[in-house]
Amino acid sequence: GAVVSQHPSRVICKSGTSVKIECRSLDFQATTMFWYRQFPKKSLMLMATSNEGSKATYEQGVEKDKFLINHASLTLSTLTVTSAHPEDSSFYICSATSGLFSPHNEQFFGPGTRLTVL
Amino acid sequence: TQLLEQSPQFLSIQEGENLTVYCNSSSVFSSLQWYRQEPGEGPVLLVTVVTGGEVKKLKRLTFQFGDARKDSSLHITAAQPGDTGLYLCAGESRSASKIIFGSGTRLSIRP
Numbered sequence: 001g002a003v004v005s006q007h008p009s010r011v012i013c014k015s016g017t018s019v020k021i022e023c024r025s026l027d028f029q030a031t032t033m034f035w036y037r038q039f040p041k042k043s044l045m046l047m048a049t050s051n052e053g054s055k056a057t058y059e060q061g062v063e064k065d066k067f068l069i070n071h072a073s074l075t076l077s078t079l080t081v082t083s084a085h086p087e088d089s090s091f092y093i094c095s096a097t098s099g100l101f102s103p104h105n106e107q108f109f110g111p112g113t114r115l116t117v118l
Numbered sequence: 119t120q121l122l123e124q125s126p127q128f129l130s131i132q133e134g135e136n137l138t139v140y141c142n143s144s145s146v147f148s149s150l151q152w153y154r155q156e157p158g159e160g161p162v163l164l165v166t167v168v169t170g171g172e173v174k175k176l177k178r179l180t181f182q183f184g185d186a187r188k189d190s191s192l193h194i195t196a197a198q199p200g201d202t203g204l205y206l207c208a209g210e211s212r213s214a215s216k217i218i219f220g221s222g223t224r225l226s227i228r229p
Binding site: 004006041042043044046049091093095104105106107108109110111112114 | 148149151160161162166168204210219220222224
């Protein structure tokens with residue numbers, strides 16, 4: 001149990017376009033989903049926290065108009081990188097928690113999405 | 119600001135050797151988790167420790183939570199190439215209602 005998927009796994013886009021990344025909890029309902037960005041050989045940087053049906057909470061320094069998060073259901077959250085620029089190129093990872101599987105708020109991570117902006 | 123410092127940042131050792139990774143903070147955590155991440159994949163939860171002084175074993179991996187619940191260690195016995203990866207500790211802060219990730223330890227085991 002507690003499997004999280006992400007789609008796409010890799011995406012290459014032109015500068016100025018928008019890219020949507022999906023995060024799904026496959027076998028459980030996620031009370032909260034998180035979006036992280038990871039730079040090469042670095043730890044995870046939390047971008048935002050989202051709960052189903054409410055607005056995402058963004059970390060300091062993360063532009064909410066740049067990184068749009070929609071948490072439409074208990075099993076799906078999306079991250080849209082708007083007007084992408086080469087500096088947005090990164091590894092984006094989502095995670096989810098479930099009251100059932102996460103008594104201590106353990107997070108179950110998706111496999112990540114490698115975004116390359118040309 | 120709550121921080122979790124991991125040491126060492128990088129470690130490259132020979133197969134069969136033992137190693138310890140440390141996770142330290144000045145803050146108290148309700149629980150602490152250890153994750154392992156392989157290149158191009160998401161982190162995978164290894165263990166959660168909850169009680170101060172708690173020790174948990176997962177085959178060749180031994181996890182310990184400090185008595186004051188501010189620090190933790192991961193000890194690997196007889197390391198194998200399959201142990202290679204980025205190890206992340208993460209502290210659960212009830213007061214901040216969030217999980218705080220450590221700076222990471224990149225481990226490489228040479229055959």
